[in-house]
Amino acid sequence: MVTIAFKDLAKTNAAKRGMPLQRIVFTPHPVWGKTDAEMYAYLEGNDPVSGKPLMPEVVGDLTRPLAPDESKSGVVTPPTGAPSYTDTSDNLQQYYLDNGMTDFMPIILPTQEKVDAMLKGTSHKPDEVVGKMTPAQGAFPAWSFTVQQVAVNAVMAGATPDYFPTLLAIASTGISALFSSTNSLVSAAIVNGPIRDKLQMNYGIGAMGPFNQPNAVIGRAWTLMSKNLDGGGIAGETYMGSQGNIINYNNLIVPENEKDSPWPPFHVQKGFKPTDNVVSFFFGFCITQGQGGRGLGVKPIPQYHEAMSYNAGPFASLFGALFLLDPLVANGLVELGYKTKDQLADWLQKNTTISVKDVKSMLFSGLPRGPEAANLTDDSIVPKWQRPDAFNFVVVGGQTNPYHQLANMSYRVSSSIDKWT
Amino acid sequence: MINRRKLLGLMGASPALLAAATAEAKEKKAKVKDGKASTMEPKITALNPRGMPPPITLIPMAPRLSTLDGKTIYLISDGFPGADHFLAQVAIWFQKNMPSVKTVYRLKAGGFADDDPKLNAEVKANGQGVIMAIGH
Numbered sequence: 001m002v003t004i005a006f007k008d009l010a011k012t013n014a015a016k017r018g019m020p021l022q023r024i025v026f027t028p029h030p031v032w033g034k035t036d037a038e039m040y041a042y043l044e045g046n047d048p049v050s051g052k053p054l055m056p057e058v059v060g061d062l063t064r065p066l067a068p069d070e071s072k073s074g075v076v077t078p079p080t081g082a083p084s085y086t087d088t089s090d091n092l093q094q095y096y097l098d099n100g101m102t103d104f105m106p107i108i109l110p111t112q113e114k115v116d117a118m119l120k121g122t123s124h125k126p127d128e129v130v131g132k133m134t135p136a137q138g139a140f141p142a143w144s145f146t147v148q149q150v151a152v153n154a155v156m157a158g159a160t161p162d163y164f165p166t167l168l169a170i171a172s173t174g175i176s177a178l179f180s181s182t183n184s185l186v187s188a189a190i191v192n193g194p195i196r197d198k199l200q201m202n203y204g205i206g207a208m209g210p211f212n213q214p215n216a217v218i219g220r221a222w223t224l225m226s227k228n229l230d231g232g233g234i235a236g237e238t239y240m241g242s243q244g245n246i247i248n249y250n251n252l253i254v255p256e257n258e259k260d261s262p263w264p265p266f267h268v269q270k271g272f273k274p275t276d277n278v279v280s281f282f283f284g285f286c287i288t289q290g291q292g293g294r295g296l297g298v299k300p301i302p303q304y305h306e307a308m309s310y311n312a313g314p315f316a317s318l319f320g321a322l323f324l325l326d327p328l329v330a331n332g333l334v335e336l337g338y339k340t341k342d343q344l345a346d347w348l349q350k351n352t353t354i355s356v357k358d359v360k361s362m363l364f365s366g367l368p369r370g371p372e373a374a375n376l377t378d379d380s381i382v383p384k385w386q387r388p389d390a391f392n393f394v395v396v397g398g399q400t401n402p403y404h405q406l407a408n409m410s411y412r413v414s415s416s417i418d419k420w421t
Numbered sequence: 422m423i424n425r426r427k428l429l430g431l432m433g434a435s436p437a438l439l440a441a442a443t444a445e446a447k448e449k450k451a452k453v454k455d456g457k458a459s460t461m462e463p464k465i466t467a468l469n470p471r472g473m474p475p476p477i478t479l480i481p482m483a484p485r486l487s488t489l490d491g492k493t494i495y496l497i498s499d500g501f502p503g504a505d506h507f508l509a510q511v512a513i514w515f516q517k518n519m520p521s522v523k524t525v526y527r528l529k530a531g532g533f534a535d536d537d538p539k540l541n542a543e544v545k546a547n548g549q550g551v552i553m554a555i556g557h
Contacts, residue, residue, distance in 0.1 A: 002555045018480040032503035039510045071481045080471040088462040109467040138534035145472035152470040229472035
């Protein structure tokens with residue numbers, strides 16, 4: 001039994017998992033938040049898809065003998081279309097758009113010539129399998145893809161060959177930027193190393209806005225790859241975010257402002273050398289802006305750490321807190337005594353707190369575990385996150401104002417770009 | 422994106438099964454707005470950006486029961502909000518309308534897409550049918 005909001009998802013996923021005729025009865029949507037009487041009324045009503053009385057349909061599905069097709073076995077290979085398409089430029093633009101291969105904005109048509117040029121951006125062979133990607137781990141079968149297929153998407157997004165190793169590093173992780181959840185989740189990629197300057201990425205004024213080609217195009221290519229390399233991004237089937245998220249257009253691509261940061265770059269925290277080129281991934285709910293917050297009005301040095309803790313307060317603890325700090329904020333934090341990111345994370349973990357009562361009323365938030373949990377009452381004040389590594393910091397921005405942005409996102413993995421040159 | 426019409430055809434199922442689906446019911450052809458003008462324009466060839474889905478192994482469905490009378494039907498929640506309360510109402514429906522049916526409620530372990538071998542074994546040992554609810 002599935003609520004009608006998931007009709008297409010349920011049918012296609014059953015087919016992709018080998019049971020195309022699985023018997024599914026649909027109920028009205030939602031069931032969450034409905035009273036017992038309302039839910040019982042669903043059962044007494046009709047299946048909104050078939051129009052048949054709902055519970056007799058359930059009983060019938062359990063007792064009606066199988067049709068021959070329902071007992072079928074064997075192996076089939078899903079088709080993904082012809083290797084190439086030939087038509088006029090306008091018709092091809094329309095074709096790619098109509099068939100869900102774009103982000104609904106015009107693309108660069110991926111001719112063989114342009115794809116060959118893109119392939120010159122790496123030493124890896126076109127038919128090498130780069131990795132596997134799925135719109136949601138466990139929920140959908142993962143698709144595999146080659147260097148050439150990544151190159152086709154890179155061309156479509158407007159990338160140049162020197163961006164290609166970064167795109168291959170992103171693709172190789174198998175992380176979809178369009179993770180299918182009802183929660184409209186977002187992804188971030190932090191870029192570190194000399195490649196930021198080689199590509200002339202923007203980590204200064206307006207770094208996270210539409211003011212620089214590689215920042216914009218690398219993010220757009222990630223979205224296109226997340227649609228085409230794994231069959232993702234089909235609203236209602238392989239993408240279920242209720243409201244969607246504007247960040248998904250080209251994601252959160254953040255080249256770190258290493259030269260103006262008082263701390264070691266993010267990738268060095270993860271064991272890489274400063275001269276390594278690395279992309280690191282975060283994943284979670286949202287991003288907010290922290291112009292305000294407790295402690296920011298204090299003279300002469302704003303108490304940035306207090307504002308950061310205050311602003312992270314409403315976040316759910318399912319994901320961590322990723323702070324994107326202008327260099328003015330990062331250097332101000334050093335003046336306040338936070339010589340290392342670890343010291344700052346320790347303070348935030350201890351001082352970003354919540355009452356047990358409030359934890360219980362929040363989705364996606366959990367109480368501390370262990371012996372101390374036994375003594376907690378509703379009035380107890382507990383850390384919102386149990387570990388300091390829930391807090392991460394990346395320095396980015398052009399120092400026009402001491403602001404920070406923060407995202408309810410957790411670190412996932414770091415991937416070498418150099419491996420794909 | 423898979424062309425589901427072709428996929429279902431390969432599986433021996435009618436594409437009409439998904440006729441109401443939106444995005445990929447069929448691979449659409451671009452509309453030619455001006456036939457004459459379009460034939461004057463040069464044609465170019467562009468490559469398919471899609472990755473490679475894995476082969477699908479068809480799974481025969483389990484034989485059906487001839488009747489539910491006297492049978493034990495497991496009501497299994499995938500853990501999404503509301504599924505537990507909804508299945509409680511399903512149990513009440515059986516009590517009222519088919520009292521000879523015994524229902525047993527269980528919450529599946531793990532995420533919604535994870536297998537639960539322990540629960541599967543219990544159902545095989547003690548039950549004759551399953552109704553699974555995907556809540557929300």
